[in-house]
Amino acid sequence: MEEKFAHPELRKPEHLVYKTTDLMVDCPLSYCPGCGHGVVHRMLMEVLEEKEIASKTIGVNPVGCSVLAYDFMNIDMLGAAHGRAPAVATAIKRLWPDHYVFTYQGDGDLAAIGTAETIHACNRGENFTIIFINNGIYGMTGGQMAPTTLPGMRTSTSPYGRDIEIMGHPLKITELIAQLPGTYYVTRQSVQTPSAVRKTKKALRKAFDLQDQKKGISFVEVVSNCNSGWKMTPVQSNIWMEENMFPVYPLGDIKVDGELVTRS
Amino acid sequence: MAKIKGDIVVNIERCKGCEVCIAACPFTCIAMSEEVNSKGYHFAIKVNDECTGCSNCALVCPDGVITVYRAKVTAE
Ligand SMILES: Cc1ncc(C[n+]2csc(CCOP(=O)(O)OP(=O)(O)O)c2C)c(N)n1
Ligand code: SF4
Ligand code: SF4
Ligand code: SF4
Ligand SMILES: [Mg+2]
Numbered sequence: 001m002e003e004k005f006a007h008p009e010l011r012k013p014e015h016l017v018y019k020t021t022d023l024m025v026d027c028p029l030s031y032c033p034g035c036g037h038g039v040v041h042r043m044l045m046e047v048l049e050e051k052e053i054a055s056k057t058i059g060v061n062p063v064g065c066s067v068l069a070y071d072f073m074n075i076d077m078l079g080a081a082h083g084r085a086p087a088v089a090t091a092i093k094r095l096w097p098d099h100y101v102f103t104y105q106g107d108g109d110l111a112a113i114g115t116a117e118t119i120h121a122c123n124r125g126e127n128f129t130i131i132f133i134n135n136g137i138y139g140m141t142g143g144q145m146a147p148t149t150l151p152g153m154r155t156s157t158s159p160y161g162r163d164i165e166i167m168g169h170p171l172k173i174t175e176l177i178a179q180l181p182g183t184y185y186v187t188r189q190s191v192q193t194p195s196a197v198r199k200t201k202k203a204l205r206k207a208f209d210l211q212d213q214k215k216g217i218s219f220v221e222v223v224s225n226c227n228s229g230w231k232m233t234p235v236q237s238n239i240w241m242e243e244n245m246f247p248v249y250p251l252g253d254i255k256v257d258g259e260l261v262t263r264s
Numbered sequence: 265m266a267k268i269k270g271d272i273v274v275n276i277e278r279c280k281g282c283e284v285c286i287a288a289c290p291f292t293c294i295a296m297s298e299e300v301n302s303k304g305y306h307f308a309i310k311v312n313d314e315c316t317g318c319s320n321c322a323l324v325c326p327d328g329v330i331t332v333y334r335a336k337v338t339a340e
Contacts, residue, residue, distance in 0.1 A: 020328035034282030038326035
């Protein structure tokens with residue numbers, strides 16, 4: 001294809017300002033077009049690259065759309081049974097305390113089937129990082145209702161919208177685990193705009209920096225889209241997310257240096 | 265006068281046509297192609313010469329398929 005506005009004179013190594021890190025495997029991602037998982041993967045790999053800790057990092061992938069994260073992240077990873085990633089990460093970190101360890105989990109994985117593992121790892125104050133991708137739905141299996149699904153939100157198992165009288169309230173598991181003394185840094189971010197992406201990267205950086213201090217769990221929630229499950233275009237889903245998800249899951253730090261952040 | 269000039273290279277075979285980059289560009293430099301790649305996706309193309317190499321599009325691209333270049337050039 002002929003490019004109309006190409007500038008070959010700029011396309012030189014000395015002018016390079018951004019390229020995908022080599023810690024992302026050079027292969028197509030299995031995610032739907034526009035899905036936030038890919039951005040979070042890349043920011044995570046950028047943090048490991050900048051900290052030069054890729055060879056000392058072990059990730060635990062979940063069951064969910066990101067089950068294949070081990071194919072995309074060029075680091076050591078272990079797959080956990082659905083929801084059990086924090087238990088597996090506990091073992092890894094205790095056996096290899098000088099390694100950086102993280103779990104990468106969806107809301108179905110972390111806040112439904114894995115609630116017990118999440119809460120107890122956080123309560124024990126394990127020294128690893130939990131990355132929690134909250135898209136309010138079970139993406140992988142066809143868009144079923146998750147504990148995080150919004151009131152009134154339509155999913156394949158709540159086709160008339162989530163009725164909180166019958167189906168309960170959205171579970172704000174991030175606020176919940178922030179109450180536990182074993183968590184040291186708890187934040188909620190997103191990746192739909194350039195500035196949001198930069199903030200998420202900063203939060204991930206901080207979470208990994210804190211593993212050196214051994215003060216407990218660093219927990220980074222990323223509110224993300226599932227345009228397939230939500231049945232919207234990617235751009236629509238990002239707008240819908242800002243308008244509907246953020247009021248229920250407000251962005252920002254929830255706990256810093258072991259202290260809950262008071263919001264005015 | 266020196267001016268900042270940017271350029272992007274899109275890996276068009278890996279682009280999934282999600283259009284998230286379009287919304288992120290402050291200078292409306294990106295639009296979707298009329299053609300499709302081998303997977304059937306329209307792909308991101310540059311449609312003007314306003315790019316400053318700010319990297320916004322590359323940051324939000326879920327598939328990480330945008331590479332960005334930037335340099336100071338002297339305007340003729
Ligand atoms: C023990 C067990 N129960 C149920 C399933 C089916 N299952 C696979 S992924 C998933 C939920 C995925 O949702 P989430 O964790 O939110 O990830 P997403 O795909 O949305 O990123 C479920 C219920 C399974 N694989 N194993
Ligand atoms: S189903 Fe949803 S979460 Fe899964 S890849 Fe597609 S958009 Fe992403
Ligand atoms: S680098 Fe910035 S100006 Fe250039 S196309 Fe991307 S978003 Fe637009
Ligand atoms: S954000 Fe990436 S994948 Fe989506 S249209 Fe733009 S270049 Fe293609
Ligand atoms: Mg989910």
